[in-house]
Amino acid sequence: MSFEVLWSSIVDGSREALRVVREYAHTTPLGYSVTLSRMSGCRVYLKYENLQKTGSFKVRGALYKVYTLKGRVPGVVTASAGNHAQGVAYAASTFNMRSIVVMPETASISKVEATQGYGAEVVLYGRVYDDAYVKALEIARERGYEFIHAFDDPHVIAGQATIAWELLEQLEDFDLILVPVGGGGLISGVASVLKRVKPGVRVVGVEPEAAPKMRESLKAGRPVVVEPKPTVADGLVAKKPGDITFQVTSNLVDDIVTVEEEDIAEAIYVLLERKKTLVEGAGAVGVAALISGKLRVEGKRVVALLSGGNIDLTILNKIILRGLSKAGKLARVTCHIPDYPGQLKRALEVIARHRGNILDITHDRSDPQTPPWHAKVTIVFETPNVNTTKKIIEELEREGFKPQT
Numbered sequence: 001m002s003f004e005v006l007w008s009s010i011v012d013g014s015r016e017a018l019r020v021v022r023e024y025a026h027t028t029p030l031g032y033s034v035t036l037s038r039m040s041g042c043r044v045y046l047k048y049e050n051l052q053k054t055g056s057f058k059v060r061g062a063l064y065k066v067y068t069l070k071g072r073v074p075g076v077v078t079a080s081a082g083n084h085a086q087g088v089a090y091a092a093s094t095f096n097m098r099s100i101v102v103m104p105e106t107a108s109i110s111k112v113e114a115t116q117g118y119g120a121e122v123v124l125y126g127r128v129y130d131d132a133y134v135k136a137l138e139i140a141r142e143r144g145y146e147f148i149h150a151f152d153d154p155h156v157i158a159g160q161a162t163i164a165w166e167l168l169e170q171l172e173d174f175d176l177i178l179v180p181v182g183g184g185g186l187i188s189g190v191a192s193v194l195k196r197v198k199p200g201v202r203v204v205g206v207e208p209e210a211a212p213k214m215r216e217s218l219k220a221g222r223p224v225v226v227e228p229k230p231t232v233a234d235g236l237v238a239k240k241p242g243d244i245t246f247q248v249t250s251n252l253v254d255d256i257v258t259v260e261e262e263d264i265a266e267a268i269y270v271l272l273e274r275k276k277t278l279v280e281g282a283g284a285v286g287v288a289a290l291i292s293g294k295l296r297v298e299g300k301r302v303v304a305l306l307s308g309g310n311i312d313l314t315i316l317n318k319i320i321l322r323g324l325s326k327a328g329k330l331a332r333v334t335c336h337i338p339d340y341p342g343q344l345k346r347a348l349e350v351i352a353r354h355r356g357n358i359l360d361i362t363h364d365r366s367d368p369q370t371p372p373w374h375a376k377v378t379i380v381f382e383t384p385n386v387n388t389t390k391k392i393i394e395e396l397e398r399e400g401f402k403p404q405t
Ligand SMILES: Cc1ncc(COP(=O)(O)O)c(C=O)c1O
Pocket: 056, 057, 058, 082, 083, 084, 150, 151, 180, 181, 182, 183, 184, 185, 186, 187, 235, 236, 280, 282, 283, 307, 308, 309
């Protein structure tokens, strides 16, 4: 299929998909962010797709794909341990179809339960995604079910493209949009509509540096495999872009940038603290690109697509603690305290005087590195700000406790 024909089929499909998505999913809000605009020197608008049904934009593509299959196949099957699984499960239930989702045995219980909760039968198979994928194809063959690819499918892409139609109604003019890139379905949809309707808008994809498959594929001129490293943006881990998504991206997308794990974590924290909105790593990469200062966006109107909000709570906990300690609101200090009565109390009084609130404390007398007749004490405490933390540490130093952070 020529690129022009493919492009037109996505844009035409997306108009029909918009009717389906309007009926069965949410039109997500768009909001201006004063804080992020100040932090990044441009005018930042956020598209809150983390508030979408099932917690991510994936339901859009799934709804449209399942809609096109209604009455034609007995059921649908997919392989996914992420947002696509929940999207397909929800879409199939919406149209009274059976769905099977194959997940690797390592999938978290919460993801299995969420997918079952939306009405899918979950089959746990193999250790990694590739095993689950092979199993899903086998089930499709055996049962006559349709396999739904997570990104490399024109209907799925047309469904994701509905975000762009919504955006065009919500914001008359903007210069640039930042779109998270996994396998490339989302950016292919968004770019197809925007480049048809507003070709002057720059469409920029964002990948974690830990999984830069689209960047590397564009360099190579064809989809190539890049082994991903662990990343907090787990939704963007794909080994290779699809053939279709590569074709669309290489023709329509202006640029791909990558972001570091530190910046993704910071973006999640800032969105939570300042915007009171919970975004998963994959959904936060656009904001990460903005706050990393890597983009040249001064004075521009920039839309960041917050593509999902399904974050594991243990990861979220780590990100909050990390954010608090970076902001100087949480400190971990190790002191050497003389091992006789009243000394620990003296150290704690220093913290209390500055209104520090102790969260955790360990007292170790057996540490071989600690001088004789001393105990190694590690104290974790909250403080109002970084200056107070500094004052506490200085005072502990003056009192002879040799604090280390
Ligand atoms: C929250 C979130 N954002 C972005 C993406 C990337 O989408 P695509 O694979 O279509 O590029 C995913 C993929 O699962 C996702 O879950």
